[in-house]
Amino acid sequence: MKRILLISFCISTMCLQNSFAQQIAAGEKIYKANCSACHSIGKGKIVGPDLINVTTRRPTQWLNKFIRSSQALVKSGDPVAVKLFNEHNKIPMPDQTLTDVQLKDILAYIKSKSAPIAPAKTTPKPTEANTSTKPSVKTNTNSPTAAKEKIDWVDAEFALKSYPAKQKINAKELNADFWSTIEALKLPVSPQQATYPTLKNPSVEQLTIKSVYLPKEVAFRIEWNDSSKNNEVDVVKFCDQFAVQFPISLNDIPSYMMGNKGGMVHIVHWKAIWQEDCEKGFQDVQVKYPNMWVDVYPGLESYLDRSKRIYAQDIGAELIVETHATGNMPGTYSNNPMSVIKRKEPVEEAVAEGFGTLATQETQQAKAWAEWKEGKWTLCIVVPVNTGNHYKASFTDRTKVAFALWDGGFQNIGGRKHFVPWIDLLLQK
Amino acid sequence: MAKVKNWQLNREMEYPYEEKKPKKQITYVFDTNKCIACQTCTVACKTTWAAGKGEETIFFNNVETKPYGGYPQKWDVNTLKELNEQEWGKGGVYKGKTIFESESGERVTGWRPEERSYAFPNIGEDEVLGNMEKGAFFNGIHDIWMFYLARICNHCSYPGCLAACPRKAIYKREEDGIVLIDQSRCRGYKECVKACPYKKTFFNMVTRVSEKCIGCYPLIEQGEQPRCVTSCIGKIRLQGFMEDAKEPRRDSPFDMIVRIKKIALPLYPQFGTQPNVYYVPPVHVPKDFLIQMFGPNVEDAITLYRNMKDDKELLAAFMLFGNTPRIIHSYKAEENHAVGYNEIGDEIVRVPYVEPVHNRPHWDAQFQTFRHNTP
Numbered sequence: 114m115k116r117i118l119l120i121s122f123c124i125s126t127m128c129l130q131n132s133f134a135q136q137i138a139a140g141e142k143i144y145k146a147n148c149s150a151c152h153s154i155g156k157g158k159i160v161g162p163d164l165i166n167v168t169t170r171r172p173t174q175w176l177n178k179f180i181r182s183s184q185a186l187v188k189s190g191d192p193v194a195v196k197l198f199n200e201h202n203k204i205p206m207p208d209q210t211l212t213d214v215q216l217k218d219i220l221a222y223i224k225s226k227s228a229p230i231a232p233a234k235t236t237p238k239p240t241e242a243n244t245s246t247k248p249s250v251k252t253n254t255n256s257p258t259a260a261k262e263k264i265d266w267v268d269a270e271f272a273l274k275s276y277p278a279k280q281k282i283n284a285k286e287l288n289a290d291f292w293s294t295i296e297a298l299k300l301p302v303s304p305q306q307a308t309y310p311t312l313k314n315p316s317v318e319q320l321t322i323k324s325v326y327l328p329k330e331v332a333f334r335i336e337w338n339d340s341s342k343n344n345e346v347d348v349v350k351f352c353d354q355f356a357v358q359f360p361i362s363l364n365d366i367p368s369y370m371m372g373n374k375g376g377m378v379h380i381v382h383w384k385a386i387w388q389e390d391c392e393k394g395f396q397d398v399q400v401k402y403p404n405m406w407v408d409v410y411p412g413l414e415s416y417l418d419r420s421k422r423i424y425a426q427d428i429g430a431e432l433i434v435e436t437h438a439t440g441n442m443p444g445t446y447s448n449n450p451m452s453v454i455k456r457k458e459p460v461e462e463a464v465a466e467g468f469g470t471l472a473t474q475e476t477q478q479a480k481a482w483a484e485w486k487e488g489k490w491t492l493c494i495v496v497p498v499n500t501g502n503h504y505k506a507s508f509t510d511r512t513k514v515a516f517a518l519w520d521g522g523f524q525n526i527g528g529r530k531h532f533v534p535w536i537d538l539l540l541q542k
Numbered sequence: 543m544a545k546v547k548n549w550q551l552n553r554e555m556e557y558p559y560e561e562k563k564p565k566k567q568i569t570y571v572f573d574t575n576k577c578i579a580c581q582t583c584t585v586a587c588k589t590t591w592a593a594g595k596g597e598e599t600i601f602f603n604n605v606e607t608k609p610y611g612g613y614p615q616k617w618d619v620n621t622l623k624e625l626n627e628q629e630w631g632k633g634g635v636y637k638g639k640t641i642f643e644s645e646s647g648e649r650v651t652g653w654r655p656e657e658r659s660y661a662f663p664n665i666g667e668d669e670v671l672g673n674m675e676k677g678a679f680f681n682g683i684h685d686i687w688m689f690y691l692a693r694i695c696n697h698c699s700y701p702g703c704l705a706a707c708p709r710k711a712i713y714k715r716e717e718d719g720i721v722l723i724d725q726s727r728c729r730g731y732k733e734c735v736k737a738c739p740y741k742k743t744f745f746n747m748v749t750r751v752s753e754k755c756i757g758c759y760p761l762i763e764q765g766e767q768p769r770c771v772t773s774c775i776g777k778i779r780l781q782g783f784m785e786d787a788k789e790p791r792r793d794s795p796f797d798m799i800v801r802i803k804k805i806a807l808p809l810y811p812q813f814g815t816q817p818n819v820y821y822v823p824p825v826h827v828p829k830d831f832l833i834q835m836f837g838p839n840v841e842d843a844i845t846l847y848r849n850m851k852d853d854k855e856l857l858a859a860f861m862l863f864g865n866t867p868r869i870i871h872s873y874k875a876e877e878n879h880a881v882g883y884n885e886i887g888d889e890i891v892r893v894p895y896v897e898p899v900h901n902r903p904h905w906d907a908q909f910q911t912f913r914h915n916t917p
Contacts, residue, residue: 202558202649203543309649310708310733348735348745349656386750398598398748411593430595430748441594444749447726452749469709471729524654527708527731 133221140222142267143215150370150534151206151307154226159373159467160308161201168224177216182208204308266363269513272537273298275324275331282325282332284482284493292334295323302337302518302531307370308468309528316523317531320516326540332495333357335516342485343521344385346396351526353385353485354519357494359506360535361464369515369534371465378515379506380463380471381479381496385521387459388483395454399426412438430454459483460494464504468528474504514538543642546700549786550811550837551636556643557814558705564719566783568697568757569796570771571806573822573863575847576778579605579667579690586773587694591756596748599660602755603770605692609831610666613693614659617741618810622834624653628812630838640814641702641739650706650737689824692778694770695742695755696809696817697721699786703754706737718783719818720757728752739813765884766867777864782871784818793872795859795882803856805846807836822847857895866891 151160167176171193179186179194183206186194198205211219276295283289301319304312320337335355343353359379360367367376389396399405407425409417416428430442434454439445444452450461450473460481462474478500483492499507506512513535519525545554546561587603604613612618624646628638644651670688678685697714701721704712711727712734714720723734723743728751734743735752743754758768766772771779782796790797799806799820806820823832825844832840850857858875862882868890870882882891906913 199543308708310706311647313647346747346750347657348660348732348747349654351732396747398596401747405598407598409593410595411589428595433595441592442596442746442749443594443725443753444728444746444751449726449728449749449751451728451730451751454748471709527729527733 136218136221137225139215140218140220140225141265143211143219144222145267145366146270146534147209147211148219149366150368153368153373154223156373156375158201159368160204160370161206162197164223164227166227168220168227173220176220177213179206180209180211180216180219184208202309207306265366266511267366269535269537271298271300272539273322273324273514274539274541275326276541278325278327278330278332282327282330282493282495284332284480284495287334287482287484287491287493291325292323295325295334297321297323300516300533300536302516302533305370305517305528305530305532312525312529312531314523315531316520316525317518320518320533322516324538329497329499330495331498331538332493335490335492335494337490337518338488339485339490339520339522340488341522342385342490344389345401346386347401351519351521351524353490353521354383354517354525354530355483355490355492355494356380356382356517357496358515358517359496359498359508360513361504361506363508363512366513366535367466369513369532371468371471373467375466377464377466377504379496379504380465381460381481381494382463383460383481383483383492383494385459385483385485387456387461388481390456391459395430395456397429397431399429410441412440462497462505474502476500476502476505510540512538548640548700548814548816550808550816551640551814552634553636555640555700555814557700558642558649563699563786564714564716566717566785567699567719567818568762569782569784569800570694570819571780571796571799571822571863572692572819573778573806573860574689574691574824575822576776577605577690577692578776579607580775581605582773582775583692583770583779586769587755590758590769592753594748596746597744597753599663600744600746600753601663602742602744602753603692603694604663605690607667607669608689608691608827608835609671610669610688611664611691612666613663614655614741615662615665616659617653617655618835620653620655621739621741621810621813624651625812630812630833634838636812636814638812640812641737642700642705642814650702652702652706652736652739654732654736655741687824687827689827691809691821692770693740693742693809694819695721695757696740696815696819697755697757698815698817700815702737702739702813702815703734703743706733707731708733715759718757718759718762720759720762721754722756722759723752723754725749725751725753739810739815740817762869765869767869771864772867774864780863780870782869791872792855793874795862795870795873798856798859803846803853804839805843805850805856807839807843810835811837854895861893861895862891865893 152164153159155165157163187198274296299319299321302317304315317337320335323334325332339353361377361379365376367373367378372378405426409425410428413428417423431454433439458480460479462477462479463471464474465471478497480495483490497505515535516533518531543556543558544560546557548555583603584605592600592602606612625644631637641651670686672686697720709727709729711724713722730751732745735745743752745752761768767781771781784796790801806822808817809821821836823836823840823843825847829840854875858880859873861880862870862873868884871885872883874881878894880893881889884890902913904913
């Protein structure tokens, strides 16, 4: 009898453990989709506070209320909620519509991540985590990433299939025949409201995307509706832009909002003003304002020639850069990557590890080209991957990818943007 | 948002970053009563710092005629509109909202200029309020008024530009409180152009990043006052430092003028940035207009200014304006002279309260010629 009891006890414990693991796995999925952009567990503040040990810091009931509607709690005058809100620059945490079970799952996941040493049994394996109806992604055991089998891969809501390219990918051939054979994915985009400055009103709803790849390149062909082509430089004009983002390492997926400290992302950023530069030459002052007059640009007097009717306003920025007379062009003089006068590609490769940390990469290999026609942008971006450069994405058969989109006509700039959080990029055989 | 102390509002206010005072704060005093809008400061600044390609419409320094002038056009009216009607309470406590406290859903409430806002640097120049009626003559009271307002970056203690920059590309120097845009870090988001209530950050369309007044820091570092100050024909300006963490010093011309006598006042203190350029308000302009522009202490400042000749200590501080390119750290009101000293206490300027008068005979025997009556 005693033995039977013992056995039954063991079985029930095992069952408990199993359900707990499932709970954590489910929680992780929800957490990564809804919380990880703004919160870390044990890695410090991102936009919101670090959630390590939050389940012991605050009562569960309070946490549930706060997660569902932090603003309702703040408005009710709850002192802790008000304090948190004030401490975090009054950036409201968006309301989460979650079921009681989902809340429990999230808290279980946070609790498991907060534990000093997580028991091995409760750590969810990638396959366990996959509770969705979608087929799980089989990793190629022969690939170099096989050694990193421990990666906590969680399926994203959307998956983009990338197909092997049969030829060299030329970004300028936006309508090359092969693109018509590639399956397209429609992705909804959302306005960025996690950090200041925010985009209050979205103007773009979705984008259509296709992808092909070569061993060291992934190409995307993106289309989105934009009623106006915005490619001019001015104090009140903003340009249309698009960016593709990859995690640099798959071991710990960084925040989809430009990464986080320790979680670096590889960003490839296209701008319509750069497209204009590449198509028609630099948008210089005398190009934009043909009737302008300038008496003199100091240091450039020797280029003036009244007999040939060459006046100060005729001296282009390109000549100034060529003659290294950039002392009166502080951005150019400081080698600011924004101040490049002779641009070769309408795209820039950058790295980031959190808001406001975007930095231009030393090696620029990405290529892009775009066309605006009848209220629609079509853009092709070719991203270098697996180059051995550790500031650039490397992966074998799958990775995450996120997108950002700026509508210049609606004053989108910087954080005032539309975004698509991590989706799966699956390289097809 | 952190709570910071804004002494110009006599209360705490919200700011995105914690209070952090520089070792000393660059400070300017401008006497609007002496400005003739000759624009020598504007030209000195423009030729020194903003003469390059892409800087055509950038004026770190400008002089505008109030009430109609402004560069960019209507900068102040538009920012005031964004904030809407606000109120000063009793005892000089500001009861209204600052640009950091408004409920616009932005970190900093600001007005974004338009392309044409930069098209007319001289708009409203020398225009007065209203027309002279036929047959009117000057009878000792100005019915119709205008005045010149010289403007530079205020190197604010709580800069709006710095608060709005999502990249932290704008910083306030610890050594002297000068606010700078890192030219290699800025990515031209133009958030600062919108956020600065004084519109003293500018977007350069060639370098595609923003620029602003640098307080002539290479001169400051050598103990000299900025170009706009030393070039001033009317001697309306004085630049030095204040340390508002400490008790005001009677031997500091800035503490004397700004903190002890309160004769020079901040420009639109209600914006909440705690600007560090202080203005002696024009004595002839209607009080309502001046209170909106310089805060509630305007009347006292004007009374004091009118009676300055009887206050030697204050007069001596004003005598130092425009008489040395060196930065004055302390001063003394002597019997007949105002004396200015540098950081280590060496005398650098000595100005008589009354210019000496020399009477010379009409006939110059040495050169065998008649002297003309020119100074």
